[in-house]
Each structure stands twice: as structure tokens, then as C-alpha cells.
Amino acid sequence: MFGKTDAGTTFVRNYNMFSPATQKTPHGELIHESLLRVDYSDGAKVKPWLAESMEFDEAGTTLTLKLREDVKFSDGKPLTADDVVFSLGIPLKDPAFNTGGTTYEKVAKKDAATVTVHWPRAAFSEVSQLASIAVPIVPKHLWDGKDLNSWTNPEPIGTGPFTLQRFAPQQLTLAARTDYWGGGFEIKQLKIIPTSPDTVKAQLLRGEVDWTLQAWNGAEKEYVAKDPEHHLYEKYATGGAYSLFFNTERAPFDDVHVRRALALTIPRKDIVTTLQRPGTEAGPTGLVDEIYADTILPEYRGKVQQVDAAAARKELELSGFEVKGGKLVKDGKSYTPKLSFNQDFGWDAYANIMIRSWQKHLGLEVKSAGAPGANLFEQQQTGEFDLTISTTGGAGVAGLYSALSSRAHRPLGEKTATNFGRWKDDATDAALEELQGSNDPGTTKSAAQKLQKIVAEQVPYSPVYDSFWFVAVNAKRWTGWPTPENFSAVPMLGLGPDATLTLQKLKAAK
Structure with a gap:
């Protein structure tokens, strides 16, 4: 389950x-x-x-x-x-x-x-x-011939390891195929239920759920310690980060100095402390040191971004904006920014930490605008936000930075698959073309470092903390789960091949 x-x-x-x-x-x-x-x-x-x-x-x-x-x-x-x-x-x-x-x-x-x-x-x-x-x-x-704008493919047929056995709004039941090209499974069914971050903790403790993705503050004491043999709580690096995105097609976030001022007053240490992920503050490039140390420029490698209120106020001064009555004001126009985030991930507390910091150091009042995950994703795709939290990641450096390409840009109101911040910049496009167009390690490293400087200095987005997949497992019914020390596939259901490889190794507990 x-x-x-x-x-x-x-x-x-x-x-x-x-x-x-x-x-x-x-x-x-x-x-x-x-x-x-x-x-x-x-x-x-x-x-x-x-x-x-x-x-x-x-x-x-x-x-x-x-x-x-x-x-x-x-x-x-x-x-x-x-x-x-x-x-x-x-x-x-x-x-x-x-x-x-x-x-x-x-x-x-x-x-x-x-x-x-x-x-x-x-x-x-x-x-x-x-x-x-x-x-x-x-x-x-x-x-072939289906209207893909309206057709919902209710009886899906695919090459994958499972078929839809039963659909209900409160539970999906998938059946493992016996003729799957990748091999067999001891598990016969996979049941998926909708739940919430708070509810699933109790479900895991009661043994009602075997597996979930859950960032659980205090999991070591509240979960693992109750049954260390069976209660597993693990993290796997995605290679990217959770980042603050600026809607660069909407004032005042089209001003680099405003973006820098907000980025310089993100209290990353406070956030990761509350998350109980000490030491996971993201560097300014969005590249994780453990994976990309050889590529990251020396001035950014291992750098921990601290709050620098003085530098932030200087950037705000350079922008020409003033803060009056908690609002950003310039040329007779005033702005009250909103921070959009995923409520399903319990991000309210971390959003509030950022909002309090901006108020304390800049006098700026930013409104909290949490939304369910699906609604937030649509807002990000269409650009209906001021500031938002999303992941920055991908396969390799090019995968991580490809979302900054102007080829992925869409006007406000139109959906974009990746370039949520509507970033358009000739230097970025040139570096991406150099990175994506070469198979030479020296050339790709040089291009990657150009992109690092753009992210760090121009701040199309500002990395907050390194991203991990947090996996919680109750291994009483099934054994053979991978660990971060020994894995060939991440036990992450959203990564299709990895989920397949994970499930194939599970054996019924004796």
C-alpha cells in the first residue's frame, strides 16, 4: 500500500x-x-x-x-x-x-x-x-484518431509492469503483469491511496501503509526509534534544489536588484533547521556539491548563503524602489508581493520564515498564498504568481539549467512546461547552446560555469535548500528495500523505472 x-x-x-x-x-x-x-x-x-x-x-x-x-x-x-x-x-x-x-x-x-x-x-x-x-x-x-484535448484514456494499455485493476476516487489498485518484459514480481498488487502528510504518519505507525514519500520532521524519534528493524526513513539526493522563483515577466521582479534583495534575505539556515535537515542549505548555483563538485566554480563550491541585510538594502536602493507601508513603491506604483507554495507538502511554516525575514530586514510585507499541489502547478505553468517555490533539477547540469532557455518561454497566461519564471536572456541562451551542443568535457564545463554565474548573479531563481526524496517505509510485510548506502534505483514511485526496479526486489516477509 x-x-x-x-x-x-x-x-x-x-x-x-x-x-x-x-x-x-x-x-x-x-x-x-x-x-x-x-x-x-x-x-x-x-x-x-x-x-x-x-x-x-x-x-x-x-x-x-x-x-x-x-x-x-x-x-x-x-x-x-x-x-x-x-x-x-x-x-x-x-x-x-x-x-x-x-x-x-x-x-x-x-x-x-x-x-x-x-x-x-x-x-x-x-x-x-x-x-x-x-x-x-x-x-x-x-x-490514433483520439482527441487528446478531451480523451482521458480511462482503460490504459501500456508497456509498463502494471495494469489498472480497479479505479476508485479513494484508491487505485494496480495488478502486476506476469508477462512484463523486465521480469516478474513477487508482489501481485499495488494499492495507492490519497492521504495527507499528517495522516500518513499514523497510517505508517499502524501498518496500514507500507510506503510513502514524506519529509517528516522528527522521524528518527517519532518513527524509526519505535521499530528500528522495520521503520525506515531515508533520503536520496535529486541533484537539484528547492528554489524561490521570481516571475521575471511581472514587475517588480523584472528588476535584478529586487531579486537580489529578496534572495539575500532568505534565512536558509533557519529553514533547514526547522526542516531538521542541517547542512542542506543550497549554494547560489543550485548545483549540489556532493554531485557536481568538479564542475562548480571555486568561489561557489561549499558556499553557505547567509542573510546579508545590509547588502540587500543596498540592492533595493540601486533598484530605485522604496518600501512604504510594507509595499514596494516606485514611480507612483506600489506592489504587495505574494509567495505561492505547495500546501500539500506542509510548506506553510517555511514560507512564514521567509516572510518574517523580509519584513524584519527590508520592512516588506509579503503575503502567504498557499495552494494544493495541482493548483499551484497550474499557476506556475501559466505564470499566475509573483514568487513561488519549486524544484530546480534534472539529469546533469544541462538538465538542471535547461528550464532557463528562452525556447521554454511562454507569455503570461500560456502554459510552459519548465520555464516558470519566464526567463529570457541572450547570455543564458548562448551558454545553454554551448553546453547542449558539445560532447567535449572542457567545453561543457566552461558553459556550465557561465550558467552558474548567471544564476548566482542575475538570480532568475534563488536556491533555498538542496532537494532530496524522503522515503518512509514500514518493512513488516515486504523486505528488500534499498538504502541510500546501497541502491541501484531510488524507491520513488514517481520515477517509473526506479519504482519498477524497487518493486521487483521486494519479497514477502516471513
């Missing part, structure tokens, strides 16, 4: 992974799969999954993918190149279906088991797009 803590109170039956609708059935990645996977146990390298192999041409513009020959959809039909060309073609038909922010421009069938994907420029570092569940491989014989 998996407790999903950020799904609201009920599930919506919508397995159309390309749908522009915000509300979808969670964990469709256990039914539909991607061509590639990101291996977080091996430096976030992109590796084959449904594809057996992948190879770029010398220019880095055309990727050749050889498909596995043993893959079947759950209706028994074999996976073919036609299915792949059809699936990867969906985001090309309508920007509304490009929820994964893909940048390739052409897909072609080479033979029955081989597909080529073409980009308009060198894309060595963009291959992780094909590891996203936002670009699933679906059966052409069932999807």
Missing part, C-alpha cells in the same frame, strides 16, 4: 499523459513507460529503458534508438517503431501536448525496431527529455 500525500482527497480518472489538463491519475508511469531512464545511482546518467541502445551522430543532432525486441503492450501487441514515432510525434502536433518541454523537431522510422530523433541543433545534453514520463510510449493502434 502506497500513501500518496500530494494528491488531494480523491483521484481523477485520466490516464492521458499528454493531456494539457492539470488533473491526471497519479503514477501512470507504472502503466506507460519512457524510452530512457535517468540513473540517480550513477551520477544521473541517462540510460536505455524501452530502447535497447542509443547513439548520437557526430554532429549531435540525430539520435538513433534501437528498440528492445521483447516488449509487449498489456493487450499482447508488440511494441514497434510505429508506436514510438506516433508517441514522440504527439508533442510536435500541438504545443499544448508538449507538457515535457521537448525540443526535438522530427521523428522517423528507420526500420521495424529503429527510430531516429532529430534536433535543430546539437542536443547531446537534451536526451534526458526522452526519459520523461511526459513523453510516454503509447500504443498507436488505440490512441
Whole structure:
């Protein structure tokens, strides 16, 4: 039993992974799969999954993918190149279906088991797009001709390890396939229930839930200590950070000095102390030292960002804005910023820490604007926010910084897949093109360091604390769970291939 803590109170039956609708059935990645996977146990390298192999041409513009020959959809039909060309073609038909922010421009069938994907420029570092569940491989014989704006795919057929056995708004029941190409499972069913961060703690303690993603302050004392053999609480680095995003297309956050002033007065140490994650304050680049130490510029490596009220007030002075009555005022216009965050993740307390700091050091009153996860995500996509908290991460440095590309920019009101802050900057685009267009380590390192300086100095977003997946497990019924010291896959249900590999290793407890 998996407790999903950020799904609201009920599930919506919508397995159309390309749908522009915000509300979808969670964990469709256990039914539909991607061509590639990101291996977080091996430096976030992109590796084959449904594809057996992948190879770029010398220019880095055309990727050749050889498909596995043993893959079947759950209706028994074999996976073919036609299915792949059809699936990867969906985001090309309508920007509304490009929820994964893909940048390739052409897909072609080479033979029955081989597909080529073409980009308009060198894309060595963009291959992780094909590891996203936002670009699933679906059966052409069932999807062709459907209106993907409205069709909800209520009876999903995929290549994944599970099928939908039963749908109810309060519980999904998935059945493990006996003919899955990746091998068998001892587990026969996976049940997913919607719950809340507070409720799931009691459910874990009572043994009603076996597994959840949960940042639990005090878990070591409140959970692990009660049964150290079976109560597991683990963290796995994502390689990115939780960051404060500025809506740079909306005044006053189009002013770099305003962004710097707010970034300089984020009390990161107070936040991680409250989170009970000491030492996880993010550096100014958004790159985690443990993973990217060799790439990070020396002046940023190991740097802990402290509150610097004097520097922040100087930046505010340079912006020409004054704080009057708690508002930012300039040229007869006044602004009362709002901070939007995910209530499902219990972020209220941390938002309040930031808000109090801005009031204390700048005299600025920022309003708290918490929202359920699905609502917040739609606000971020359409740009309906001033300040917001979201993750910055991806496969490798290019994956992390690709969200700053102007190619992912959309005007306010239109949905963007990744560039929530609406960042447009020629120097950023040039560095990204250099990073993504080369396979030479020296060139990519130099480009990555240019991007580090842009994030640190121009502050399109400001990293707050390093991001981890926090996993809580009650191992009384099932054994074989990975640990951060020994894992080949993260026990994270939202990472389809990793969830599959995790579940395949579980054995019923004696």
C-alpha cells in the first residue's frame, strides 16, 4: 500500500499523459513507460529503458534508438517503431501536448525496431527529455484518431509492469503483469491511496501503509526509534534544489536588484533547521556539491548563503524602489508581493520564515498564498504568481539549467512546461547552446560555469535548500528495500523505472 500525500482527497480518472489538463491519475508511469531512464545511482546518467541502445551522430543532432525486441503492450501487441514515432510525434502536433518541454523537431522510422530523433541543433545534453514520463510510449493502434484535448484514456494499455485493476476516487489498485518484459514480481498488487502528510504518519505507525514519500520532521524519534528493524526513513539526493522563483515577466521582479534583495534575505539556515535537515542549505548555483563538485566554480563550491541585510538594502536602493507601508513603491506604483507554495507538502511554516525575514530586514510585507499541489502547478505553468517555490533539477547540469532557455518561454497566461519564471536572456541562451551542443568535457564545463554565474548573479531563481526524496517505509510485510548506502534505483514511485526496479526486489516477509 502506497500513501500518496500530494494528491488531494480523491483521484481523477485520466490516464492521458499528454493531456494539457492539470488533473491526471497519479503514477501512470507504472502503466506507460519512457524510452530512457535517468540513473540517480550513477551520477544521473541517462540510460536505455524501452530502447535497447542509443547513439548520437557526430554532429549531435540525430539520435538513433534501437528498440528492445521483447516488449509487449498489456493487450499482447508488440511494441514497434510505429508506436514510438506516433508517441514522440504527439508533442510536435500541438504545443499544448508538449507538457515535457521537448525540443526535438522530427521523428522517423528507420526500420521495424529503429527510430531516429532529430534536433535543430546539437542536443547531446537534451536526451534526458526522452526519459520523461511526459513523453510516454503509447500504443498507436488505440490512441490514433483520439482527441487528446478531451480523451482521458480511462482503460490504459501500456508497456509498463502494471495494469489498472480497479479505479476508485479513494484508491487505485494496480495488478502486476506476469508477462512484463523486465521480469516478474513477487508482489501481485499495488494499492495507492490519497492521504495527507499528517495522516500518513499514523497510517505508517499502524501498518496500514507500507510506503510513502514524506519529509517528516522528527522521524528518527517519532518513527524509526519505535521499530528500528522495520521503520525506515531515508533520503536520496535529486541533484537539484528547492528554489524561490521570481516571475521575471511581472514587475517588480523584472528588476535584478529586487531579486537580489529578496534572495539575500532568505534565512536558509533557519529553514533547514526547522526542516531538521542541517547542512542542506543550497549554494547560489543550485548545483549540489556532493554531485557536481568538479564542475562548480571555486568561489561557489561549499558556499553557505547567509542573510546579508545590509547588502540587500543596498540592492533595493540601486533598484530605485522604496518600501512604504510594507509595499514596494516606485514611480507612483506600489506592489504587495505574494509567495505561492505547495500546501500539500506542509510548506506553510517555511514560507512564514521567509516572510518574517523580509519584513524584519527590508520592512516588506509579503503575503502567504498557499495552494494544493495541482493548483499551484497550474499557476506556475501559466505564470499566475509573483514568487513561488519549486524544484530546480534534472539529469546533469544541462538538465538542471535547461528550464532557463528562452525556447521554454511562454507569455503570461500560456502554459510552459519548465520555464516558470519566464526567463529570457541572450547570455543564458548562448551558454545553454554551448553546453547542449558539445560532447567535449572542457567545453561543457566552461558553459556550465557561465550558467552558474548567471544564476548566482542575475538570480532568475534563488536556491533555498538542496532537494532530496524522503522515503518512509514500514518493512513488516515486504523486505528488500534499498538504502541510500546501497541502491541501484531510488524507491520513488514517481520515477517509473526506479519504482519498477524497487518493486521487483521486494519479497514477502516471513
